[in-house]
Amino acid sequence: MLLNSVYPRLLLHLVAAMPLIYALVLIIRSATGDFTALGADPAEELMSYLGQWALIGIIVTLAISPLNRRVPRLRLIRYRRLFGLWAFACVCLHMVLYTVVLSGLNMEVLLSDILERPFIILGVLGFLMLVPMAITSTAGWRRRLGRNWSRLHRLIYLVTGVALVHFFLQVRSDYGEFVLISTVAILLLLLRLPFQKLKSLFRQARQH
Amino acid sequence: MIIKVPSGTEPRPSEITPEQVYLNRRQFIQVAAATALTPALASAGYEGVEEYPAPAWLRQQTQAAEQWPASTDDTVTPFEYASRYNNFYEFGTGKGDPYKLARNFVTDPWSVVIDGEVGRPGRLSLEDLLKPHRLEERIYRLRCVEAWSMVIPWVGFPLNSLLKRFEPNSDARYVEFTTLYRPESMPGQRSAFKAIEYPYVEGLRLDEAMNDLAFMGVGMYGNTLPPQNGAPLRLVVPWKYGFKSIKSIVRIRLRRTMPQTTWVKSAPHEYGFYANVNPSVDHPRWSQKQERRLPSPWFRSNLIPTLPFNGYAEQVAALYQGMDLRKFF
Ligand code: HEM
Numbered sequence: 001m002l003l004n005s006v007y008p009r010l011l012l013h014l015v016a017a018m019p020l021i022y023a024l025v026l027i028i029r030s031a032t033g034d035f036t037a038l039g040a041d042p043a044e045e046l047m048s049y050l051g052q053w054a055l056i057g058i059i060v061t062l063a064i065s066p067l068n069r070r071v072p073r074l075r076l077i078r079y080r081r082l083f084g085l086w087a088f089a090c091v092c093l094h095m096v097l098y099t100v101v102l103s104g105l106n107m108e109v110l111l112s113d114i115l116e117r118p119f120i121i122l123g124v125l126g127f128l129m130l131v132p133m134a135i136t137s138t139a140g141w142r143r144r145l146g147r148n149w150s151r152l153h154r155l156i157y158l159v160t161g162v163a164l165v166h167f168f169l170q171v172r173s174d175y176g177e178f179v180l181i182s183t184v185a186i187l188l189l190l191l192r193l194p195f196q197k198l199k200s201l202f203r204q205a206r207q208h
Numbered sequence: 209m210i211i212k213v214p215s216g217t218e219p220r221p222s223e224i225t226p227e228q229v230y231l232n233r234r235q236f237i238q239v240a241a242a243t244a245l246t247p248a249l250a251s252a253g254y255e256g257v258e259e260y261p262a263p264a265w266l267r268q269q270t271q272a273a274e275q276w277p278a279s280t281d282d283t284v285t286p287f288e289y290a291s292r293y294n295n296f297y298e299f300g301t302g303k304g305d306p307y308k309l310a311r312n313f314v315t316d317p318w319s320v321v322i323d324g325e326v327g328r329p330g331r332l333s334l335e336d337l338l339k340p341h342r343l344e345e346r347i348y349r350l351r352c353v354e355a356w357s358m359v360i361p362w363v364g365f366p367l368n369s370l371l372k373r374f375e376p377n378s379d380a381r382y383v384e385f386t387t388l389y390r391p392e393s394m395p396g397q398r399s400a401f402k403a404i405e406y407p408y409v410e411g412l413r414l415d416e417a418m419n420d421l422a423f424m425g426v427g428m429y430g431n432t433l434p435p436q437n438g439a440p441l442r443l444v445v446p447w448k449y450g451f452k453s454i455k456s457i458v459r460i461r462l463r464r465t466m467p468q469t470t471w472v473k474s475a476p477h478e479y480g481f482y483a484n485v486n487p488s489v490d491h492p493r494w495s496q497k498q499e500r501r502l503p504s505p506w507f508r509s510n511l512i513p514t515l516p517f518n519g520y521a522e523q524v525a526a527l528y529q530g531m532d533l534r535k536f537f
Contacts, residue, residue, distance in 0.1 A: 031506060039304045040293035041356060041500065043507050102500070104511045109495045119493060170493060173297035175401035 012079050016060075016086035019053035020093075043101040050094035055163050055181060057087025062160060062188040081137050084156075088134045091127055119169035126162040129155045157192065160185055254361070254429040257287045260439065262432035263316050265335060269343055270427035273363045279347035280519075285358035287429045289502050294436045295352065296455055297404065298387065298394035306436035313393055313435035315456070320441065324384070324462035327375030334440055338426065340373065341365040345430070346423060348446035350453070351485045351518045356500045362444050363427030368418040376414065376462050383417045384467035385410045385443055386459040404474045410454035411467035411481065412445065413527075421446055421523050447520040449483045480537040484528070485518035489537045 014021075023046060029037035038045040064080040103109050113120045133153055135141070142149045164182050171178050262270075292307040299306040299313075320337055323329040343363050351357045371383065389407035391397040397406040416422060423444040426433060433439035438455025445452050451471055461467075471479035478492050487497050496514055504510040517524050528536075 027507075035288060035292065036304075040289040040502055041303070041504065043504070043509065044356075044500075045303070101507060101509055104498075104509050106498065106511065109497055112490070113495055116490070117493060117495075171403055172301065173396060173402065173404050174301050174399050175403050176399055177301075179401050 009079065009082070013082055013086075016057070016083045019050070019057065019090060020086065023049065023093075043097055047094055047097040047102060050090045050097065051167070052177075052181075054087055054090035054094050055167060055185075057083060057090055058156070058160055058163060059181070059185050059188065061087055062156065062185065066188065066191045085134060085137060088130050091130060095123070095127060119166050122162045122166040122169070126159050126166060129159045129162070133159075157189060160189065254284070254287055257429045257431055258291065258434065259431060260434045261316070262440065263335075266316075266338070266426065266440065267432050269338065270363045270432050271430060273343035273345045273427070273430070276344045276346040279345070279361075280349055280359060282347075282349060282359045284347060284361055285502055290358055290360050290428065291434050291437060293358075293502065295354075295450065296436055296438070298396040298406065298408070298456075299436060300396060307434075309395055310435035313439070315435060315440040318440050318458075320457060321459045322374050322461075323459075325377045325380035325464060326462050327377055329374065337370075337441070338365075341369060343426065346444075348421075348423070348444060349518050350444075350446065350450055351499060351514065353449040353451060353479075353483070353491055353494065353496075355494045355496065355498070355514075356502055357512075357514075357518075358502050361429055362423060362425040363430065364423050364425040364444065366420055367422040367424050367443070368420065370424055370460075371414075371417060371462075374462075379464045380462040381414050382463045382466050383412050383414060384459075384461040384463050385412075385454045385457050386461070387454055388456045388458045404470050406470075407458075408454060408470045409467060410443065410452055410469050411463075412452075413466075414462070415527055416445070416524075419524055419527060421520060447484060447517040447524045449485060451479070452483050482528075482533075482536050484516075484524075484533065484537075485514060486516060486533055486537065487514040488516075489534055 026037045026046065026049070027042075030042045061080060061083040064076050064083060068075070068077040068080075099105060099110060103113070114124060115121075133155060136145060136149065136152060145152065164178075164185060167181070168178055293303045294306040295303065296306040296310065299309040316334075318334040319331050320334065321329075321331045343365055345361050345363050347359060347361045349357060350360050367383075387406075387408040388394075389397065391406075394406075396402065412422065423446075425438065425442045425444045426440060428434075428437060433442065435456075438453075438457075441457045442455045443453045443457065466481060469479075469481060471483075472481055485496070490496050498511050499514045501510045501512050515521070
């Protein structure tokens with residue numbers, strides 16, 4: 001069956017890599033003098049683009065396991081890793097643009113940013129949590145870590161929270177985008193609450 | 209009450225132009241004559257300037273502006289950058305949004321109310337407001353609180369010459385400026401999730417406003433202002449962060465008390481009333497030690513150190529003598 005062949009995987013890689021592929025298109029257009037691609041400050045523009053897609057990528061990754069539970073037939077869980085890793089790639093490039101291009105690797109500025117600016121501290125925390133997750137995303141690590149693997153990868157909930165606050169702290173004039181993205185993220189996080197357990201607890205409490 | 213200011217009582221230019229400027233201009237003309245140049249017109253030599261709708265009289269007046277002799281020698285940022293990289297939150301949150309969303313913003317007819325602690329309050333059409341002023345071109349550095357900067361040739365006239373016409377009384381200590389409130393053409397004002405209050409309000413202390421560098425802009429790059437840059441009338445205060453230089457002004461009010469400005473109201477620990485460019489006081493989100501001067505070489509940052517008062521310390525530092533600029537940021 002087609003669903004079991006390599007094509008869906010390839011296709012989904014393509015989907016998950018879309019933000020980066022499009023970033024490449026934007027970079028090429030900008031390099032060839034197309035002002036409408038990334039505007040007057042291409043590095044800045046691309047950094048915020050990557051930040052947004054990193055967050056969206058994380059949210060898509062969060063959506064996989066609830067979806068998998070609804071439609072187990074598709075076994076979507078097989079593709080969770082690829083979404084997570086492409087999102088991580090966005091995070092890395094987002095950070096590289098900030099440190100190398102925007103701050104010009106000025107250590108004094110970088111150090112004071114990382115130590116003093118709450119939104120940067122949160123970004124860095126998010127990144128630091130993602131690193132061990134990315135490293136242990138292989139089948140080998142998964143086997144070796146056993147039950148601890150799931151525990152470690154529950155960090156994604158924290159990463160999402162930290163990234164949302166990181167995003168919130170730089171809203172200037174309008175919360176529109178933030179409200180949209182955070183609503184989806186919070187709904188996905190709420191789905192993680194142990195509803196069955198809560199329900200039975202509630203029932204028990206009523207019976208008494 | 210708004211009293212219509214009678215026409216025919218405009219002061220002579222020598223009354224309204226501070227002597228220093230007047231002399232400088234004469235000096236400049238002498239120099240120009242000596243080097244066998246005609247006084248250069250502002251419109252000379254900017255590339256790729258797009259023309260935006262404006263009344264013919266305003267365009268003419270703008271194009272006839274004379275050069276101000278004290279302009280910075282820094283390389284002028286190309287028009288394309290200055291007109292497509294804007295913070296004008298009434299027209300969207302992205303830097304490229306105002307360019308797109310302000311396209312059809314109608315700025316003619318336009319009128320401005322001047323009131324509060326002035327001897328001659330009134331509502332003036334833009335034409336009446338500009339009539340007595342000789343326009344000049346000043347090339348100023350513009351430093352945004354977000355740590356980028358540009359160099360822009362503005363066309364306009366000193367704010368002090370405008371204020372003097374309306375005779376601020378002895379109670380006037382601050383000037384409050386208000387941007388147009390027109391939600392039907394300003395999508396940012398319509399948003400259900402706006403994080404700042406509209407209309408946008410900014411302000412200056414009266415002595416800051418009377419400083420010769422404080423400028424009212426009606427044009428840039430030798431032509432009228434594009435809507436995204438604050439057409440038809442905006443403030444330009446080059447020694448303060450860009451958000452002080454309020455756009456599309458409809459009201460100028462002289463006040464006894466310090467105005468509540470938009471950013472101070474929205475985040476008082478982040479934005480101060482003074483907002484003087486100051487590399488030694490960081491904003492919680494941005495280090496102010498350096499700035500990206502636009503345009504940058506492609507995907508590299510043209511990083512330069514930020515100067516106190518954006519390099520205008522000589523002209524304005526005296527305004528803040530004895531003030532702790534860490535406290536009054
Ligand atoms: C989990 C990892 C991260 C995620 C999901 C993330 C996401 C975001 C998002 C959504 C934005 C807003 C973009 C916009 O709308 O303009 C943003 C901006 C930004 N991020 Fe991150 N980020 C992460 C990590 C980092 C790290 C590690 C750094 C730096 C060390 C960083 C530095 C910045 C900066 C400087 C901005 C722009 C601030 C501004 O425009 O004022 N981020 N990020």
